[in-house]
């Protein structure tokens with residue numbers, strides 16, 4: 175089977191597996207003062223430095239979490255509560271229309287719960303890029319302190335957001351910035367992100383680490399109040415005994431992803447794939463193709479073929495990809511990203527996502543093209559019959 179769904183989860187890198195096995199074998203609670211505890215602590219702190227390096231953060235600003243979703247929730251809830259404590263409350267959450275549901279849902283929930291807090295959506299262009307004019311206007315015209323949430327790169331179409339410009343606009347108006355870097359980290363160079371984002375979310379399994387571990391970078395000085403209380407772990411910012419093996423795997427994967435970032439190889443794989451796709455299906459629509467994109471991602475509509483049907487047909491041909499929209503509990507939901515880009519419902523239903531990654535080969539790309547050719551030919555024959 176050929177796995178081309180790295181944006182859903184990337185297979186575990188061998189370096190991460192080895193680091194996890196070593197951590198499990200060593201055992202120990204990082205809070206214990208004996209030798210086993212000290213070894214576990216060293217493992218966690220080593221990983222903290224590596225993860226911090228991915229985005230140019232101080233190691234002290236890294237809070238390990240159970241994944242990207244928790245990091246995002248902790249950023250929003252921690253910032254809102256922390257700002258309240260400092261008497262500098264946040265009144266507005268400005269959320270780009272293409273954020274992951276972890277941002278959208280938690281922002282909406284916070285606005286419903288906290289009196290005087292509003293969540294507002296910032297639109298994107300047809301290419302899936304956040305509309306900076308709309309953000310500028312929202313920041314200028316609204317009242318009160320804002321927290322802006324814009325992702326570094328989108329999970330569905332890979333479109334890279336102008337996060338540096340977003341940060342300047344946020345800074346000019348005294349707003350805080352949450353940059354969701356879950357899809358960008360390890361795929362593109364973002365080594366300066368922490369110099370301008372107040373909060374950054376990361377997830378291990380998107381860059382070849384284990385599932386169920388992630389990190390929030392909460393810049394020192396940015397408002398923050400802990401949400402999970404208990405032991406004093408993570409400098410009292412997130413209680414609970416650390417997932418030492420998971421964190422070790424995250425660190426090893428982050429280090430491998432940074433050392434072997436193969437942007438040129440992946441974008442060639444993706445571009446060759448799209449070239450063949452355009453030849454086979456001249457009417458194909460490729461989303462975000464006119465914008466800067468992650469090198470590994472292709473998001474396209476095969477007109478007339480329902481995405482679920484195409485995903486299953488490709489699976490039968492031995493190629494694993496996903497439907498364009500996020501898939502929860504095996505059900506394909508309508509894509510809010512495509513909707514925000516102005517794509518009709520009918521076309522959105524036919525959208526697939528192919529995402530290459532660290533272990534993808536030229537042969538994988540060729541096999542995906544051959545399988546798609548077959549499916550398109552079958553659909554054409556059916557339509558002609």
Ligand code: PLP
Nearest residue numbers: 241242243274276329356357377
């Ligand atoms: N943010 C983005 C852009 C994502 O793509 C994902 C996962 O798909 C998440 C956040 C959530 O991360 P996790 O799966 O680690 O909870």
